[in-house]
Amino acid sequence: MSKYVAWRTDKPRLSLLVDRKAVRWTVILFLLTAAVMIVSTGIGSTWISPTNVVRAVFGGGEAMSQIVVNQLRLPRIVVAVLVGASLAVAGAVLQGLVRNPLASPDVTGITEGASLGAVLFLYFFYGTLSIKWMPVGAIIGAFAVTALLYALAWRNGVSPIRLVLIGTGLSAAFKAVAYMLIISSPFMLAVKSVTFMTGSIYGASWQKEVLPLLPWVAILLPLTWLQARHVNVQALGEEVAGSAGANVPRQRLILLLLSVALAGAAVAIGGAISFIGLMAPHMARKLVGPSFGGLLPVSALLGALILLGADLVARTAFYPQDVAAGVFTAAVGAPFFLFLLYRQGKA
Amino acid sequence: MKSLLFALFALLLAVAVACSIAFGITNISFAEIVRSFTHYDASQAQLIIRTARVPRALVAACVGGSLAVAGALMQVISRNPIASPSTLGINSGAAFFVVLGSGLLGFTGMRALTLVALVGAAVSGAIVYILGSMGRDGMTPVKITLAGATIAAFFFSLTQGYMLADGRMFDQVLIWMVGSVAGRDMNMLVAVLPYMAAGMVIALLLSRHLNVLEMGDDVAQGLGQSTAKIKGFASLAVILLAGASVAVAGPIAFVGIIIPHIVRYFISGDYRWLIPFSALFGAILLVAADLGSRYIAMPSEIPVGVATAILGVPFFVYIARKGRRIG
Numbered sequence: 022m023s024k025y026v027a028w029r030t031d032k033p034r035l036s037l038l039v040d041r042k043a044v045r046w047t048v049i050l051f052l053l054t055a056a057v058m059i060v061s062t063g064i065g066s067t068w069i070s071p072t073n074v075v076r077a078v079f080g081g082g083e084a085m086s087q088i089v090v091n092q093l094r095l096p097r098i099v100v101a102v103l104v105g106a107s108l109a110v111a112g113a114v115l116q117g118l119v120r121n122p123l124a125s126p127d128v129t130g131i132t133e134g135a136s137l138g139a140v141l142f143l144y145f146f147y148g149t150l151s152i153k154w155m156p157v158g159a160i161i162g163a164f165a166v167t168a169l170l171y172a173l174a175w176r177n178g179v180s181p182i183r184l185v186l187i188g189t190g191l192s193a194a195f196k197a198v199a200y201m202l203i204i205s206s207p208f209m210l211a212v213k214s215v216t217f218m219t220g221s222i223y224g225a226s227w228q229k230e231v232l233p234l235l236p237w238v239a240i241l242l243p244l245t246w247l248q249a250r251h252v253n254v255q256a257l258g259e260e261v262a263g264s265a266g267a268n269v270p271r272q273r274l275i276l277l278l279l280s281v282a283l284a285g286a287a288v289a290i291g292g293a294i295s296f297i298g299l300m301a302p303h304m305a306r307k308l309v310g311p312s313f314g315g316l317l318p319v320s321a322l323l324g325a326l327i328l329l330g331a332d333l334v335a336r337t338a339f340y341p342q343d344v345a346a347g348v349f350t351a352a353v354g355a356p357f358f359l360f361l362l363y364r365q366g367k368a
Numbered sequence: 369m370k371s372l373l374f375a376l377f378a379l380l381l382a383v384a385v386a387c388s389i390a391f392g393i394t395n396i397s398f399a400e401i402v403r404s405f406t407h408y409d410a411s412q413a414q415l416i417i418r419t420a421r422v423p424r425a426l427v428a429a430c431v432g433g434s435l436a437v438a439g440a441l442m443q444v445i446s447r448n449p450i451a452s453p454s455t456l457g458i459n460s461g462a463a464f465f466v467v468l469g470s471g472l473l474g475f476t477g478m479r480a481l482t483l484v485a486l487v488g489a490a491v492s493g494a495i496v497y498i499l500g501s502m503g504r505d506g507m508t509p510v511k512i513t514l515a516g517a518t519i520a521a522f523f524f525s526l527t528q529g530y531m532l533a534d535g536r537m538f539d540q541v542l543i544w545m546v547g548s549v550a551g552r553d554m555n556m557l558v559a560v561l562p563y564m565a566a567g568m569v570i571a572l573l574l575s576r577h578l579n580v581l582e583m584g585d586d587v588a589q590g591l592g593q594s595t596a597k598i599k600g601f602a603s604l605a606v607i608l609l610a611g612a613s614v615a616v617a618g619p620i621a622f623v624g625i626i627i628p629h630i631v632r633y634f635i636s637g638d639y640r641w642l643i644p645f646s647a648l649f650g651a652i653l654l655v656a657a658d659l660g661s662r663y664i665a666m667p668s669e670i671p672v673g674v675a676t677a678i679l680g681v682p683f684f685v686y687i688a689r690k691g692r693r694i695g
Contacts, residue, residue, distance in 0.1 A: 123514035173685050189517040190684030197677035200546040219528040295525045348529030355522040
C-alpha cells in the first residue's frame with residue numbers, strides 16, 4: 022500500500038496527493054478534540070455527564086444544564102478551540118517561512134505588538150470607549166508591528182531571519198513599554214492588562230468573543246491551507262524556491278500577513294497565550310512530517326487540544342480561583358517542548 | 369592614549385553620578401552634596417542625598433557596568449553580535465527566580481535573594497545554551513537568539529502568572545518585570561557588590577584569552593587554548609554579573625547589547641580594552657538613562673529599564689541588519 026493516494030478530477034482540473042498518515046491523524050485528532058470538548062464542557066462546579074452535554078447543546082435535557090452548558094461553558098470551550106487552532110497555524114506558517122522550528126508569534130514581536138495595542142487601548146480609552154473595541158486595538162497593534170518589522174528588516178527584500186531577529190528585539194522593547202503603562206495605571210487596569218498579556222479566556226461569551234473571532238478563523242484557516250504548497254516551496258530555501266518558479270517575496274508577504282492575521286485575531290480574543298504557536302506545529306511535524314498540507318490541520322487540532330487542556334486545568338485545578346490559561350501553556354508546555362527538542366537533538 | 373581616554377571617561381562618569389545626585393524632583397546644589405559628606409546635619413536635602421540619590425546613582429553605575437561586561441562576554445561565547453543578558457533570557461530567568469524565592473519560598477534579605485538570582489541566571493543560561501546548540505549545524509546566531517527569546521518569554525509568562533495568582537504580590541512583582549534603580553538602599557548594593565566584583569575580575573583576567581577565542585574555536589584550539597575552560601569561566605562571569613544586577617535592579621534590557629558595540633566601534637575591539645571600557649560606558653549609560661527617565665513623565669518616574677529598552681531598539685535593528693554573520 023502506497024503512502025499516498027492520488028485523487029484527480031478532469032472537470033474542474035484538480036489533483037491532490039493525499040497523505041494517508043495525515044488523513045488518519047486528522048481524523049483521530051478531530052474525534053479526540055470533539056470528545057474533549059464535550060467532556061470538558063461537563064466539568065466544572067457542577068458535573069454534567071457527556072450525554073447530557075450533547076443533549077443540552079441540541080436543546081434537550083434540563084433547563085438548568087442547558088443554561089450552564091450553552092451560556093456559560095460552551096462559549097469558553099469554543100473560544101479555546103478557535104484561539105488554539107489559530108495560534109497553532111500562525112506558528113506553523115511562521116516556522117515554514119523562517120525555516121526554523123523555534124520561530125513563533127510569541128517571540129517575533131507579533132504577540133507583543135498585539136499586547137501593546139491592547140494595553141494602550143486600556144490605558145487611553147478605558148471608560149471612554151466600550152471594552153469590546155479592545156480586540157480592535159490588539160489587531161491594529163499586531164499589524165502595525167508587522168509593518169514596522171517589515172520596514173526595518175527590508176534590505177533588497179526581506180530575509181525571514183532578519184525579520185525574526187529584529188522581531189525579538191522589538192518584542193522586548195514593546196514589553197517594556199507595556200509594563201511602563203501598566204505600572205503607571207490604576208490597580209484594576211493593571212490587573213486587566215497583565216491578565217491580557219498572560220492570556221486568559223475567562224468569561225468568554227457568544228457575542229463578545231466567539232462571534233467576532235469565528236469569521237476570521239473560518240476564512241483564514243482555509244485560505245492558509247490553500248497556500249500550503251507555497252509554504253512547502255518556501256521551506257526549500259530562497260534560491261531553490263526561486264528557481265522552482267516561486268515568486269518568493271510576494272509569497273513571503275502573503276504568508277506573513279496570514280500568520281499575523283491569525284495570531285492577531287487569536288491574541289485579540291484570548292490574550293497573549295504563549296507557546297501554543299511553538300508547540301503544536303512541532304508536535305504535528307512529529308506525527309505527520311513536514312509537508313504543510315497535512316501539517317496544517319493536524320497543528321490546528323493539536324493547538325485546539327492544548328488550549329482546551331490548559332484551560333480545563335486553569336479553571337478547575339485551583340477552583341474557585343480561575344488562573345489564566347496562558348500560565349499553564351507556558352508552565353507545562355514549555356518544559357515539554359524543551360524535552361521534545363532535547364530528544365530530537367539527541368536522536 | 370587609551371589610558372588617557374579611560375581617565376577622561378571615568379571623569380565623565382563622576383560628573384554623571386554627581387548630576388544624578390543633584391537633579392530630580394528636588395534639585396540640590398553641588399555645594400550641598402559636598403556638605404552632606406563633610407558636615408552631615410540631617411536636613412531634608414541631605415537626607416535625600418544620603419538615603420535616595422547616592423545609593424541610586426551607585427546602583428545604576430554598578431549595574432550598568434556589570435550588564436555591559438556580561439553582554440560583551442556573551443557576544444564572544446555565543447559568537448552572536450546580539451547576545452546580551454536580556455536577549456538571551458538570563459535576566460528574565462533571574463527575575464523569575466527572585467520573584468518565586470521571595471513570594472513562594474519566603475526568602476527575605478538581599479543576600480538570600482542574590483543567591484537565588486544567581487541560580488536563576490545559571491539555570492536559564494544553561495537551558496538557552498543547550499537549546500541553542502542543538503541540531504546538526506551547532507550553535508548558529510539565529511538559533512541561540514530564538515532560544516533566548518523563547519526562554520525569556522517562558523520565564524516572563526511564569527512571572528506574570530505568579531503575579532496574577534497571588535494578588536498580594538502584584539505591586540511588588542510588577543517592579544520585577546521592568547528593571548529600575550529607584551528606591552534602592554546601600555545595603556542592597558553592598559550585598560551584591562562582591563559578586564559583581566568577582567565577575568568583573570574574572571572578565572578582566574580572561575580578556576587576553578577572549579581575543580584568541582574571538583577568532584573561532586578551531587583557531588583558538590589550534591593556538592593551544594582550552595576553549596571549553598575559557599568559555600566556562602566566561603559563563604561563570606556572565607552569571608555572576610547578570611544575576612547580581614538583576615538581584616538589585618531587576619531585568620534591565622539592552623545595556624549589554626548597546627555598550628560593547630559602541631566600544632568596539634569607537635575605542636577598540638581588543639578585549640583588554642573592551643572589557644574595562646564596556647564597564648565604564650555601561651555605568652555612564654545607565655546613570656544617564658536613569659537621570660533622563662526622571663524627566664520624561666515628571667513627577668512620576670519611568671523605570672530606567674523602559675528607557676534602555678527604547679534606546680536599545682535602534683541599535684538592535686542596526687546590528688541585526690548589518691550583521692553578515694547573522695545571515
